[in-house]
Amino acid sequence: MGFGHKEMILSLAPFALGLLAAIGMAGTAHAGCSDAQVELRGDWGQARFSVEIAEDPATRAQGLMHRETLPASAGMLFVYEKPQRATFWMKNTLIPLDMIFIDPTGTVTQVHANAVPLDLTGIDGGDGVIAVLEINGGLARALGIDAGSEVRHPSFDDAVAAWPCADP
Numbered sequence: 001m002g003f004g005h006k007e008m009i010l011s012l013a014p015f016a017l018g019l020l021a022a023i024g025m026a027g028t029a030h031a032g033c034s035d036a037q038v039e040l041r042g043d044w045g046q047a048r049f050s051v052e053i054a055e056d057p058a059t060r061a062q063g064l065m066h067r068e069t070l071p072a073s074a075g076m077l078f079v080y081e082k083p084q085r086a087t088f089w090m091k092n093t094l095i096p097l098d099m100i101f102i103d104p105t106g107t108v109t110q111v112h113a114n115a116v117p118l119d120l121t122g123i124d125g126g127d128g129v130i131a132v133l134e135i136n137g138g139l140a141r142a143l144g145i146d147a148g149s150e151v152r153h154p155s156f157d158d159a160v161a162a163w164p165c166a167d168p
Contacts (some may be wrong), residue, residue, distance in 0.1 A: 002066070004085065008119070010065050010066075015018065016042070033152060033154045033165035034154070035053060035063065035153075035154055036050055037049065037050055037051060037153070037154070038051050038075065038133055038151060038152070038153045039151070040073065040108075040143075040145055040150065041149065041150050041152075041157065041163060042144060042146070042148060042149035042150065043141060043144075044144025044145070044146075045143075045144065047060055047143050047145070049073055049074060049075045049082055049133070049135060050071075050073060050075075051075050051077040051133070052075075052076045052077070053076075053077050053079060053131075054076055054077065054078045054079070055155075059122065060078050061140075062136070063093065064077060064083070064093055064095070064097065064134060065078055065092040065093050066092055067093075067094060067095060068094055068095070069095065070097075071096055072136055072138055072139065073074065074135075075133055075134055075136075076084045076133070076134045077132070077133050077153065077155070078131060078132040078134070079131050080129065080130055080131065082130070083103065083127070083128045083129060083130050084127070084129060084130075085124070085125075085126065085127045085129065085143040086101060086124075086125040086126070086129035086132055086157075087122045087124050087125065088112075088115070088122070088123045088125070088132065089119065089121065089122055090116060090117055090118055090120070090121075090123075091118070091120055092118070093115075093117055093118065094118070095117060095136065095137070096114045096115060096116065096136070096137025096138070097114075097131055097134045097135065097136065097137050098099055098111060098112065098113050098115070098135050098136065098138065098140040098141075098145075099106075099111070099115055099123060099133075100132065100133040100134070100140060101114040101125035101129050101132055101161060102130060102131040102132065102133065102146060102151050103128050103130060104130045104156070104157065104160055105156070105160050105161055105162045106150055106152060106153070106156040106161045106162050106163055107148065107149070107151070107162050108126070108146065108147055108148060108149040109125070109126060109144070109147055110125055110126060110147055111140045111141075111145060112125070112165075113137065113140060113141055114138055115137065117168070130155075130156070131153075131156070133151065150162045150163040152164070152165060153165075
């Protein structure tokens with residue numbers, strides 16, 4: 001039995017509210033970058049996500065495993081010490097995720113949309129990755145986040161960042 005119009009709207013309501021929150025937060029004034037937030041911009045507009053940071057081998061290995069939900073305006077930022085090849089999988093990950101691969105300038109190089117929960121297939125983000133942002137599956141497309149979008153966070157070196165924290 002398929003969804004009726006009312007049921008479809010109700011099933012999309014939490015996603016839509018999260019999307020509005022992610023977009024709405026982008027319009028608020030900020031006093032500089034924060035470790036707890038990632039900002040993205042592109043020709044599609046701007047968005048901001050609250051993030052947990054995975055910056056050591058243990059937190060990167062754990063990632064978002066075993067979680068049943070992720071707020072739509074939240075994500076996890078995996079940060080590496082130096083640019084490298086980044087490959088992910090969805091072992092023990094219960095929710096679909098978009099994986100946003102980012103180079104040292106804070107530029108999105110690739111987006112892997114809707115990674116399948118519990119799938120053991122490797123997801124290759126390519127070489128030169130310094131960070132990966134994971135958000136709810138489908139949200140990158142809904143917002144318009146794609147290769148070329150810029151990311152701002154204190155993890156990126158302002159000297160080379162496309163969108164530095166010390167933006168004049």
